[in-house]
Every structure is written in C-alpha cells, then in structure tokens.
Amino acid sequence: MIRIEDLSYDFPDGAQGLKQINLKIERGEFLGIVGRNGSGKSTLVRHLNGLLKPTEGKVSINGMDTADPSNLLKIRQTVGMVFQNPYTQFVGTTLEEDVAFGPENLALPPEEIRERVDRALEVVGLENFKNHSPKTLSGGQSQCAAIASALAMKSECIVFDEISSMLDSRSREQVREIIRKLRKKVRTIVYVTHRLEEVLYADRVIIMDRGEIVREGSPKTVFKASDPGKFGLELPPVVELLNSLEARGFALDWARLASIENLAEEIWESGWKI
C-alpha cells in the first residue's frame, strides 16, 4: 500500500536527511523501524503522510503521489500519525474534543463524530476521562489519547513515531498493550522506536543509520545477523537469551514469544533439554 522509490531528502539547511531509500509496505503489515537518534527514521515516516516532500524520488500511498498537494487530504485520511510528545499533539481543551478534532476536520455529521470518539476512547480505555483537560491526564494517558485521536480518523495505516520514548516504564507498558490490541484492528502499522524489544514481534524490521536502510528482514534474522551495536542500538536481554539458547542448539519459535511469560513457558515446557 505504501511504496517508496529512490527517496532522498535534504533538510532546508542543506544537510542530507535521507539517501536513496527504497521500501514497500504491504497492507496488514506491522513494520518496525529502528535506529539511533538522528538516523533518519522520523524524517522517513514524515514522508508517509506528506508532512515532508521528497527532494528526489517518489512516495506513493495507494497509488497517490505525496508530492501532489491535491492528494494530501486523502493521503492523511489513509495514513494517520501519532507523535512522540503527548502534550503538543493534544489540541483540544478536553479529551473528547481532542479526539473529535480529526473527524471534525473531515466535516462529518455530529452523530458520527460522537460515535467515533466514544469507540476510540473505549479501545484505549479512557472512556471515563472524556471531560478531562490535558492537565489532569498523565503522560501515558495523554499518549493513549493521541492514539485514540488517530483511531478516530479510521485510517488504513497508523504510523507511531517514538510514542513511548517520553513515557515512564509503566505508561510505556500500557501503550504497548494497546499497540498489541491494535494490531488486530488497524490494517497496517509502522512503528518507529529506538528500543528493539518493542519491535520483536513485528512482521518485518528495518534498521536505519545515517539516512539509509542498513538492515532489513524478520526480527529474528535482523537481530541475529546484524550486530546492532554497530548502529548504536542495544539488543534486548530477551533476544540475547534467545540467541545464546539457539547457539546451544535450542531453537525457540520466535513467533510464539509474544511476552516474557510465553518465553518462560516455552523453556519450561522444553523439559530442560539444554
């Protein structure tokens, strides 16, 4: 559904942001994009809904070119985006007004806006906070609100740009839980992060460094084959464990490892054959 061809991007000050990116994202895919700060991952995803225009190359969403301004509205309806800072993307004075902001822009009838707002808030578990102001919501709750706002747009694809990096570990877990739920509901997810453990269960992972895609493949192959340290990334302990288990001839099914608990169970069930 998303096709990126030979995309290069130079910042207004002349610095090169992206070099020759080629990428296809299929409908229904969960794509993880990882890389250290300044690797170009946020710059890349800002091309997916036309916030940035390619200096060279082409980005098309369902066949619509993002460089054509007349496509922008449709593109932004197709690709939603949730950003890092929960406070600056909260534009309403209350939670429900914020979630309603997108559907209001689409000039939907009030009854439909109401329905979308209620449903989106239910998905993220904030239905009891409708009239709260951003001041009375925690960081995690605000980020959930941002997710609800994107959901209310009913877009085919949602891009999550480092949504957990400003949160404490508890809210991070809360947000991750919602993403897991969404995987079944939203058709396509692009998840940007610098924490590898957040994309362990992605369908595909790409590692970016200095504006280029340096590794691409399933989480298993990417995390095993490449040395993430080279790109300023840290392997999560659970992956290190899996890798060393596998090095001892004990192969586990990565697809089943939806959580640490599952991993423990898998090891337990193996009957200590290591």
Next chain:
Amino acid sequence: MPETAFNYVYGDSLLHRLDPRTKLAAVMCLSILVFREESFAGMGLLISFFLLLTGISGVRLSFLLRSVRPLLFFIFFIFCFQLFSTKGTPIIPLPVLTPTYEGLRLGALLSLRFGLLLLYAALLTASTLPSQITNGIERLLRPLPLRHLGVTSFDLATMMSLSIRFLPSFLENAATIRAAQLARGLDLRHDLRRGITAIAVPLIKRSVLSAEEVTEAMESRCYQGQCRTSLHELRMQKLDWAALLVLGAFSLLFLAV
C-alpha cells in the same frame, strides 16, 4: 499560580444550558446598556439584573468578584484620574490637584461601569465552556465575508481555542525556564533587563518549536481551516429564544425609562 479568574464552573443551571450564542448576544447587549447608562439609578438596576443572573447560575458571587481583582488597580486609577481632572465644585480646595464633586460622581460611575462589564464577562465564562464560547463566536462570524481577508471563521475559532489550550503550557514553560536560569545563577533582583532576556529568548524558542509540533499534529489530522463540523453542534432551543425575548424586553424597558 492557580489563577481562578474567568474560569468555568461546572453546573447545570438555566444559564449553563443556554446556547453560547444567546449568552454572547446577551453580554454584548448588556455591555452596551452599561456603557450608555449615565445615572446611578440605572446602574443599580443593571447591578440587580447581574445579581439575579448570578443567582440563577448558581455560581458563587465571591468567585465572580475575584475576576475583577486583577484589574482593581486599573479601576482605582480611572477613579482617581476622574476625581482630580474633572472641573467643577472642589470638595477640598488644594493647590495642585483638586478633587471635585463632579469628578467624584464621574469616577464612581466609570469604575462601576468597568467593574460591571468584567462581572458580566466573568458570568459568561463561568457558565460556558471555553470551547463553547469559541464555537459560538465561530457560528456568529460564519456569515461574514471573512475569506476576502484570507481567513475563515473556522481559522479564527481554531486560533482562539488553541490559545486557550496552550496558554497554561506557555506559563508553565516560563516558570520552568525561570527556575532553570535561577539555578544557573541568574540574578533577577539586580539586573532585571538581562533577566528578562534570559527568560524570554528560550521561552520564545521553545514556543516556536512546540508550535511546529502542534502544526504537524494538526495537519496529520487533516486540518485545513475550511469547513469543519463540531462534536457539539449548536442548536438554538426554545429556552434560548425565550431568554433573548426577556433580554430584549428588559433592554427596551431600560432604554425607555
């Protein structure tokens, strides 16, 4: 820094339930009456009407009076200015500044006027959510040919609601930056001019950066400043027409007497 002036007070009174447009019209109409009124008797009537509305709204009078407090100095200044600058019969003959009876009367009238205007405005904001006020203003502006000026009523409404939304963040940022600069040894007491620069520059920088992020978030959610709808679409009820009728009758009567 919890400033409670001009805040919304939750409630379900008759006044709370009125359409924001009705209330905006009422405040405008009453302001004109307040400004036109030259006699203390008329002022008294307008004050009684205010007290009646406050009673209906269920908002505590002391809460509304607090809204006037930040401007008390200004009102006092107006009073003094009128007291001393108006020509007429002196109360006490002083060589330079002479207070006069005419000045006393005019000063008292003007102070009452300003105070009452603020109180009516405070009653509006106490009984109407900021977003509803914005909504109401947007609907009132919609028929105007604003697009010739390059804006739409929706743009103006969004600007207003964003200001309401981000003003507290702005103040919070200012406080954070002030604390950070104080921690770095900024001396506000002896060098105020440098102190202000040291706070203003980072504050402006941070605000511009946040504004960019806000823009990105708004654009990503299809904001284009053109026709929008609202979760709370406004509809005039029988109650609103009745309220406007009462207001109209009151105004006519007031002007006739």
